[in-house]
Amino acid sequence: MIKIYNTLTRKKEIFKPIEKNKVKFYQCGPTVYWTQHIGNMRAMVLADLILRTFKYLNYDVKFVRNYTDVGHLTSDACTGEDKMEKASKSENLSPWQIAEKYIKIFENDVKELNTLEPNIKTKATEHIFYIIEMVQILIDKKFAYQTDLAIYFDVSKAKNYTKLSRQNLEKQKHDVGSSDTSISDPQKKHPADFVLWFFKKGKHKNALQTWESPLGVGFPGWHIECSVMSNKHLGNTLDIHMGGVEHIPIHHTNEIAQSEAANGVKFVNYWIHNEHLLIDNKKMSKSEGTGYSLEEIKSKRFDPLSLRYFFLQAHYRSKQNFTWKAMKAGQNGLKSLQNKIKALGNDYGKVDPIRYNLSNRVNKKYQKKFIEKISDNFNFPQALAVAQELLKSNLPDKDKLATILDFDKVFGLNLDKISKEGKQIKLPEEIQELFEQRNQARLKKDWKQADKIREKILKMRYEVVDKKI
């Protein structure tokens, strides 16, 4: 039983999937116009830990993450310049080249942080047709209206528009009211109305990424992209939608409004919002010059997995403060864990735990505790504490090793790779002798005897892997 804090209800709820044992999971991915900083990486690692938790608990997860490669303006409230275009001008590359460049860096970074590949990675620019289709539906259903500059979603038509943010619309008006869209588009009805489709006009008359369409030449707004991509790959209702807390009042509020208006059903059952990575107690941000990249972390000789370990130490709903000192502590924490694993491996001859199946030695008591923690709104820091407790216990080393490797299916710290670092696998004499006897039997083509010895070895929890000779 998994309990999830649902932003929509502001309560911890028991997770009930739409389809038995299946999870439809969407995460708002990066806008690919720069190198994502480690704050963005925190969001990706947290989603990965949640994904791994579902998998560990035997759910069949379909995980979709998008790339925003058009339409995200420098302000989330549909104002400013398109982020892709801005980068395109400053780097003298086309928006397509910008996207390619930064997707590559992003994919490399998340791989180094040992996150699992999403089942589907989508790009907004590959969904323009479906975006146009959804905008048309919203026009037909009278949820949208057109001005000379854009097509807007009419928030006054949405049922309970601010149900996620719980802000009153007047407050929303205040937030967005002073933005330059309202000033530059006098035909806009309500300051909180947001753009579904920008025309290649006005401020955007020289836009680089535009599409011909029955709506008029233009490009999509950012919010509609996620509504369309999640719908296309996961259907009308998702089990889980995840993103940073900053998305609650605008991006996710708008996604709900347009998806529910277009599809007529509930958009998302469980909203998960991760808190930010801070630096000097302020949100890590590129514009403030505090957006460290993974490359910078590595250049200071930190292993990306120590950053993953660092992220494991804070709850996803808590802010986490980054300092180099904390990073060093993360590195030490990981090293100490690795050393403990090495020591456990040594005790029985540094065998490779993957080849020598240890799964039947997973300690049930500790596993139960671990499951309790990860199922209780994904409490990874406490799950890590269970792992430490396990390592300090007086369980046999093999059991400890088997159990910690089992936990690592969620932690994703590559702990199973550690014993491989040992140069030569040194086997206990007894086993070594049996190997020799078996080899002799094989040479004599006495297969029956060879199999018998193999069985004997297996009973001693070692496995013989024959190579061609």
Ligand code: AMP
């Ligand atoms: P963006 O490219 O700005 O749309 O951000 C991509 C993802 O990173 C979003 O899900 C954001 O919520 C998340 N994000 C951005 N900054 C931070 C931060 N400082 N800490 C954690 N997550 C962040």
Ligand code: ZN
């Ligand atoms: Zn999104």
